Amino acid sequence: MRPAYPAARARRVYAAVAAALLAVTLSGCIPATPDADTYRDKAERTLGAGVSQTTTVAMILRNLHKDKMFRPAAITQMRYSQGSLDTASTAFNELTGPAQLDDLTRKVSSWMSDAQTKADDARTAIERGNRGEYLPLAKELTSLADKMEKLEKSLR
Amino acid sequence: MKKILSLALGILTAIGGFVDIGDLVTNAQVGSRFGMSLAWVVVLGVIGIGVFSEMSGRVVAVSGRPTFDVIRERLGPRAAMANLVGSVAVTLLTYIAEIGGVALALELGTSVYEYFWVPFTAAAIWFVLWRAKFNIIENAFGLLGLALIVFSVALWQLGPDWSQMLSNAVTADKPDAEAWPTYFYYAVALFGAAMTPYEVFFFSSGGVEEKWSPSFLPTMRANVLIGFPLGGLLSLSIAGCAAVTLLPAGVSVDTLGQVALPVVFALGKIGLAIAILGFFAATFGAACETGLAVGYSVGQYFGWQWGKFFRPREAARFHAVILVSTVLAGLVLLTTVDPIMVTEFSVVFSALALPLTYLPILIVANDRDYMGRHHNKWLANTLGSIYLVIVLVASIAALPLMIWTKMGTA
Numbered sequence: 001m002r003p004a005y006p007a008a009r010a011r012r013v014y015a016a017v018a019a020a021l022l023a024v025t026l027s028g029c030i031p032a033t034p035d036a037d038t039y040r041d042k043a044e045r046t047l048g049a050g051v052s053q054t055t056t057v058a059m060i061l062r063n064l065h066k067d068k069m070f071r072p073a074a075i076t077q078m079r080y081s082q083g084s085l086d087t088a089s090t091a092f093n094e095l096t097g098p099a100q101l102d103d104l105t106r107k108v109s110s111w112m113s114d115a116q117t118k119a120d121d122a123r124t125a126i127e128r129g130n131r132g133e134y135l136p137l138a139k140e141l142t143s144l145a146d147k148m149e150k151l152e153k154s155l156r
Numbered sequence: 157m158k159k160i161l162s163l164a165l166g167i168l169t170a171i172g173g174f175v176d177i178g179d180l181v182t183n184a185q186v187g188s189r190f191g192m193s194l195a196w197v198v199v200l201g202v203i204g205i206g207v208f209s210e211m212s213g214r215v216v217a218v219s220g221r222p223t224f225d226v227i228r229e230r231l232g233p234r235a236a237m238a239n240l241v242g243s244v245a246v247t248l249l250t251y252i253a254e255i256g257g258v259a260l261a262l263e264l265g266t267s268v269y270e271y272f273w274v275p276f277t278a279a280a281i282w283f284v285l286w287r288a289k290f291n292i293i294e295n296a297f298g299l300l301g302l303a304l305i306v307f308s309v310a311l312w313q314l315g316p317d318w319s320q321m322l323s324n325a326v327t328a329d330k331p332d333a334e335a336w337p338t339y340f341y342y343a344v345a346l347f348g349a350a351m352t353p354y355e356v357f358f359f360s361s362g363g364v365e366e367k368w369s370p371s372f373l374p375t376m377r378a379n380v381l382i383g384f385p386l387g388g389l390l391s392l393s394i395a396g397c398a399a400v401t402l403l404p405a406g407v408s409v410d411t412l413g414q415v416a417l418p419v420v421f422a423l424g425k426i427g428l429a430i431a432i433l434g435f436f437a438a439t440f441g442a443a444c445e446t447g448l449a450v451g452y453s454v455g456q457y458f459g460w461q462w463g464k465f466f467r468p469r470e471a472a473r474f475h476a477v478i479l480v481s482t483v484l485a486g487l488v489l490l491t492t493v494d495p496i497m498v499t500e501f502s503v504v505f506s507a508l509a510l511p512l513t514y515l516p517i518l519i520v521a522n523d524r525d526y527m528g529r530h531h532n533k534w535l536a537n538t539l540g541s542i543y544l545v546i547v548l549v550a551s552i553a554a555l556p557l558m559i560w561t562k563m564g565t566a
Contacts, residue, residue, distance in 0.1 A: 045565065051406045059405070059417060068424035072267035073432070077413030084410060149406055156333065 047152035049088035061138035169298025174387020176442035177257030178349035187398030195325035201350025202388035216363035224456035256495025257439030278486035290464035297441025303434030310422035348507030354449040
């Protein structure tokens with residue numbers, strides 16, 4: 001067999017690299033079915049994001065209650081916290097966990113959903129200036145964050 | 157008296173201008189996740205930027221020529237071109253992050269989405285770079301950036317256990333929940349944020365703008381040796397505030413709003429207003445510096461007329477580069493990319509590009525043909541060589557750590 005010309009060989013290499021890149025890119029579109037360890041790791045990270053954002057929202061509500069914060073700054077941070085909760089929750093719900101971790105799946109999904117709902121309520125309360133709702137909502141969010149943190153720590 | 161005032165102004169602007177979006181975000185992130193255990197990196201970075209800024213400032217004061225000009229002549233056009241491409245790419249990324257930072261500060265103050273502010277911010281920065289005098293750009297935003305001292309006041313007000321903080325800083329141990337690769341990823345990011353290449357380009361080119369001569373060396377050294385460490389204290393205060401309030405609560409910093417939360421706890425609305433002013437001034441000032449740094453680097457490499465000491469008409473290509481960079485930065489931000497993520501990339505890629513900036517400075521500062529009797533002595537060379545090794549290690553480790561830790565999220 002005759003050796004390929006350098007230009008033809010280079011073309012083949014480029015084509016192979018392009019095909020590999022395409023395969024890697026497309027593999028990102030396939031729903032992931034991680035093993036138990038990876039799934040626990042994902043759950044831990046999701047809970048970490050949940051704790052961080054839920055606590056942030058609770059802190060904002062407490063500071064607003066004490067009149068220590070401007071509403072524009074609070075609303076801005078609320079938007080980001082809501083966005084982060086949505087992103088973390090969606091990323092976790094897209095995974096298909098192993099059957100033996102169904103209980104973990106239920107807890108994480110349900111608590112993240114609760115966090116999203118309460119963050120939405122908090123933003124509505126802030127935008128409407130319903131000061132009476134700040135402290136009760138902050139307490140609920142803190143208690144939710146505590147639950148999530150306990151589970152997060154148990155997964156480490 | 158005039159000399160003392162000039163010295164004080166230089167030191168104050170060095171403090172106020174030290175912190176940029178990279179320092180703000182990275183220090184708060186590190187504080188909220190690792191407490192003060194990475195404080196040693198800030199100290200290391202401050203000494204490093206001080207050593208190399210002093211060298212590049214000396215090169216300017218003695219030769220009257222900025223860093224890139226000398227690099228090109230000393231290393232030849234090819235090596236200098238590789239240097240130019242790497243440095244400009246990183247500086248441009250930093251420019252995007254700084255403009256995004258200004259938009260985020262405005263969003264925090266008004267609750268109007270940051271994307272609305274991006275075009276206005278980019279236009280305002282371009283206008284300032286087009287019209288304002290160099291010393292106004294340097295001094296006004298440097299002085300306003302002093303508003304970030306509110307973080308030091310807030311830390312004091314929060315009343316932390318100082319001995320525990322010091323012990324945490326000295327032992328340099330990570331929290332149990334974090335992994336060592338993540339710890340070192342943030343160490344590299346923090347180092348990159350402290351030693352961002354644009355700071356040296358801006359510092360040395362600014363020396364040409366201000367017509368430094370050897371007689372200016374003591375003032376320049378005072379700015380670097382007093383102003384930078386005090387600026388480093390601001391960085392440590394930001395990390396300290398996050399370590400005291402956010403770390404125990406399990407909050408990890410992803411937004412500028414979270415960076416400001418400890419100040420809200422300590423000082424309420426007034427503190428928050430001052431912090432937002434500080435964010436705005438620090439990022440706007442740094443955006444001007446990075447925008448100019450891109451123009452300086454390209455102009456100096458190609459031997460164009462460059463600088464604010466020429467009228468825009470006389471340095472048209474220099475201003476064209478700034479304009480194109482500003483438009484590009486604005487367009488990138490309008491794709492809705494997260495400015496905080498751009499910041500995270502910019503500090504890591506800064507670490508990657510560090511040797512490109514600092515090796516040539518060390519070479520040139522040792523060259524007796526350029527430097528005469530002001531060439532590097534043993535102390536500068538020892539420190540420079542040690543830092544070159546550190547810079548190389550950080551540069552080599554930056555990308556693998558970024559991939560391994562999934563940008564610190566693993």
